[in-house]
Amino acid sequence: MVRPRNVIDCGAFALRRWRGQSDFAAAFTLIEESLTHLRPWEPWVASHDEEHTRALLARCDTWWASGEVYTYAIAEDGVPVGMCQAVRADEPGGRRVGYWLHPAATGRGLATRAVAALAEEMFTLPDMVYLEIVHDPANTASAAVARRLGFTELRREPAALPLAPAGSGTAVVRRLDRPRYPVALPPADGDNDQVKDAPTAPTPVVLGIDDLRPLPRATRIARTSREGVRLLEEHRDGYIDELWLDHDLGGDDTIMPVVTLLEEAAFHGRPFRIGVVFVHSSNPIGAETVVRSLVHWNYRVQRATA
Template sequence: MSGSPFSLPPAPESLQVVRERVRLRPFEESDLEAMATYRGDADVCRFLPFEPQSPDDIRRRNGHLMGGTSLEGARGGVMLVIENDGTVIGDLVLFHLDIEAGSAEIGWVVSPAASGRGLATEAVRALIDTAFEVYGLRRLVAQIDADNARSVALAERLGLRREAHFVENEWFKGRWSDLLVYAVLDREWMSGDASGA
């Protein structure tokens, strides 16, 4: 069997994505305190694969994703912070890169203080644009706890396709949890077949 026809373009030397109300940029050490404000909130972490985090926890867990713009590496991925009016309100990850398939997973964490204004939708839309246009990926996947109504609504608002519903597939934070898998292809996103494009 021959190799995949997919290949990544070179990583950008710097990255800054500006939209109407949000700016995405690589993580900086000075972001840790702001990130710990929302990542340290038990309600925010309820459906996430970690407990509330301190700045040291964030650095330890995400160090391999922080500060760079290259998707390639030992664990493949980048972390971008979301700013609104100069304030860090969340972060996004593009990770679990599969180079042969041209695919990666996306994830997001947003401060409750920023909810209800469409900022998360704007930021995740910008991340998807960046994944396809800058990084040249062809497929993105988001894995979401079925009880995480806000993230499910965000994925559906953006037009991601629900590809799977795994019922009680994992013992997670004291309960059997269902997992939803959403995905979108670059051609769907660019053509507008995904309603969020």
């Protein structure tokens, strides 16, 4: 069985697999300090005590070994400030993602970035087809994370029991599908010679420039306009099958320096060779500006949902 990495280094933070009972003190303190924050939406909080935390960590080890649940601590400077996990769904090839933060770690986009990193890691697994996030319609913070990352509403269904204290009784199910391109699998035993001699299809070049979304289709992702310009310059003389662009890149940063690079290349008679540019921004005015600018220079552009 192929499993995700034990540690996913994200620069300013990391996702780290819980290390059994050696993590008891950190996990217990994290939950203890977050009880008031979690109680409205997490029914398991009513059972919180030392025994419950030790049992949780023991189950984390068992679940990881079986592939049933992959649970990570969200850590800053080595200190856990939240948790996230991917639970095997009822339908084959799917997992449901859960996440929460210590109240002191909220309000700065950490949950979104952590779930984005978890989603990227899950889509490296060969059996993954889709991810889902399930939230109460009244839990606006959880809903915002899902929307920012491109999870689209699939259906609404009765919420699982027991209900959380603030629960409405309804669960919103949002889904993010795996990219269309197949994942290369290692050859089966005994097939090495045959595979070695077989022609290999080229890997599509799919570039994404987005500050938050996981963009599972992308082979490379830039999170700022500066990184985006550098990423395109690296592919100046090659062919880009798909280029995914978001307008708002956090703070005052936007995609416009990247758009300017594409425009100037076309103006000088050497446009970038791109199959399709997908604009998936949630900013309709900014997205329309990008579409109009690139269409003017004869790039093939589509509006899309990441």
